[in-house]
Amino acid sequence: MFLHGKRLLVTGVVSTKSIAYAAARLAIEQGAQVTLTGFGRGLRITQRLGDDLGAEVLELDVTQPDHITAAVRRIEEKWGGLDGILHSIAYAPGDALDGGFLTAEWEHVATALHVSTYSYAALARAFAPLMPGGSIVGLDFDASVVWPGYDWMGVAKAGLESANRYLAHALGPQGIRVNLIASGPLRTIAANAIKSFGVFETVWRERAPLGWDEEDATPVGRAVCALWSDWLPAVTGEVIHVDGGVHAVGGTVPAAAAAPEQQHEIAAVR
Numbered sequence: 279m280f281l282h283g284k285r286l287l288v289t290g291v292v293s294t295k296s297i298a299y300a301a302a303r304l305a306i307e308q309g310a311q312v313t314l315t316g317f318g319r320g321l322r323i324t325q326r327l328g329d330d331l332g333a334e335v336l337e338l339d340v341t342q343p344d345h346i347t348a349a350v351r352r353i354e355e356k357w358g359g360l361d362g363i364l365h366s367i368a369y370a371p372g373d374a375l376d377g378g379f380l381t382a383e384w385e386h387v388a389t390a391l392h393v394s395t396y397s398y399a400a401l402a403r404a405f406a407p408l409m410p411g412g413s414i415v416g417l418d419f420d421a422s423v424v425w426p427g428y429d430w431m432g433v434a435k436a437g438l439e440s441a442n443r444y445l446a447h448a449l450g451p452q453g454i455r456v457n458l459i460a461s462g463p464l465r466t467i468a469a470n471a472i473k474s475f476g477v478f479e480t481v482w483r484e485r486a487p488l489g490w491d492e493e494d495a496t497p498v499g500r501a502v503c504a505l506w507s508d509w510l511p512a513v514t515g516e517v518i519h520v521d522g523g524v525h526a527v528g529g530t531v532p533a534a535a536a537a538p539e540q541q542h543e544i545a546a547v548r
């Protein structure tokens with residue numbers, strides 16, 4: 279129960295495959311109170327998943343300032359404060375992905391940056407006054423290199439990494455920690471929108487020293503819970519890679535020889 283009594287706001291649950299779903303489920307198991315947010319046509323699904331988890335669901339399109347204001351008001355009225363947030367939101371129109379880097383319309387690029395980058399800061403600054411310290415966590419896909427086909431989402435994630443540092447600097451004096459988790463590829467609805475997603479899966483299959491299961495968001499959910507907990511009190515402005523170790527490995531390394539036994543060990547931990 280290492281999250282006992284924590285009051286957490288979790289965005290981005292739209293299916294049981296969502297990274298945010300894994301984080302919310304594990305946090306509840308660890309004693310947290312959770313409020314979910316849902317968006318657009320997915321809101322009804324979020325509502326159903328919220329019912330299963332016993333969590334209230336608020337409508338939140340993160341590009342709508344009045345939705346953010348209403349969510350802040352509801353959390354204040356319900357809990358009087360907040361201990362943690364998960365920003366698990368990304369979207370880019372199709373022409374900004376999959377080879378559209380040089381041709382995407384600015385309007386579509388702007389949408390990608392608004393939803394996937396700016397909204398991290400928008401949520402953090404809106405909820406910070408409710409947070410007596412606490413922990414804000416966002417989700418990243420390593421933006422230090424080019425991922426073919428990720429295109430403007432890659433730029434949005436690079437901006438997210440920078441925003442993470444600026445938020446850590448701005449909110450540190452209030453005792454609020456702000457960190458990202460750079461996840462390996464997971465088969466979610468957002469991932470389905472990227473046609474070249476298979477390329478990422480191949481890289482992870484070839485390079486992950488610990489192996490990687492693209493069907494299982496549990497390791498990422500556990501890392502989010504660790505960041506929400508009181509056990510990383512001096513960590514902020516960080517990008518923690520939960521990717522089976524791929525970020526540390528250059529080129530193609532035959533990790534396969536060691537992988538099967540290690541896979542058992544990883545499975546045992548889960």
Ligand SMILES: NC(=O)c1ccc[n+]([C@@H]2O[C@H](COP(=O)([O-])OP(=O)(O)OC[C@H]3O[C@@H](n4cnc5c(N)ncnc54)[C@H](O)[C@@H]3O)[C@@H](O)[C@H]2O)c1
Nearest residue numbers: 290292296297317339340367368417418463464466467468
């Ligand atoms: N799946 C992966 O391989 C992977 C890897 C690294 C990082 N991530 C990141 O994890 C996060 C969650 O994605 P996921 O893979 O769990 O997919 P997902 O499809 O389950 O979640 C994406 C969420 O974004 C929400 N969203 C989109 N536009 C929104 C808006 N305007 N307002 C509010 N919510 C909005 C959707 O409703 C959905 O819940 C994203 O930031 C994504 O970039 C995913």
